[in-house]
Ligand code: G3P
């Protein structure tokens with residue numbers, strides 16, 4: 001007997017439409033919205049002067065024209081840098097090869113405050129999945145600042161948790177636990193790339209609302225999604241670009257797929 005057809009997962013733009021624009025830039029998020037993403041994903045860190053900025057790595061070397069550790073740089077210093085010029089878009093057609101390369105330069109680091117503004121100003125409902133980085137070293141500073149910023153945007157206490165516009169994620173159990181305590185109404189996603197004790201059965205700690213497995217775990221064990229659902233957890237899976245992975249997530253009943261290429265993933269979902 002065939003499986004019951006599953007609802008189509010929501011498409012989450014991982015670091016924006018990061019296959020086509022430099023990750024974590026306004027241009028990457030604007031393109032993701034144009035491509036019809038249901039939600040956006042970002043990583044956040046704290047700058048030297050205490051602002052939350054959207055940067056994945058500990059250092060800015062890979063994704064900007066500058067060098068240094070995020071926590072040792074002010075927002076003003078990072079605003080003077082180019083966070084887009086390093087990115088080379090893959091040519092999509094033979095014509096693209098004949099055109100001069102586009103100017104992708106983008107000045108300044110994107111702050112979480114600005115990204116929340118972009119989400120707020122979007123005409124349709126868009127969710128934001130916010131992943132806190134370096135939570136151990138800073139002992140809760142990132143989560144504390146995140147709750148304060150969300151409160152300023154009126155997002156810290158949604159009436160209906162299911163409809164919350166923002167979700168918090170981390171690989172760190174202590175970070176998710178801390179955040180849950182500080183903002184109990186915001187849904188949390190526990191990210192993981194291997195199963196820890198008991199998780200394989202779908203049972204996650206009570207402070208984790210969604211399961212956030214690496215796609216590599218689902219390739220080996222797609223039934224995890226059903227086990228998580230049986231224990232009341234939806235699944236957010238990352239990073240899902242390959243058409244076969246998109247189809248696997250759809251079949252398995254994943255609720256959210258994080259992808260670097262929202263438009264292509266939409267097409268693959270329609271075909272799967
Ligand atoms: O969406 C979760 C995923 O982003 C986790 O991995 O390294 O891309 O932050 P990373």
Ligand code: CA
Pocket residue numbers: 041042043131
């Ligand atoms: Ca991330």
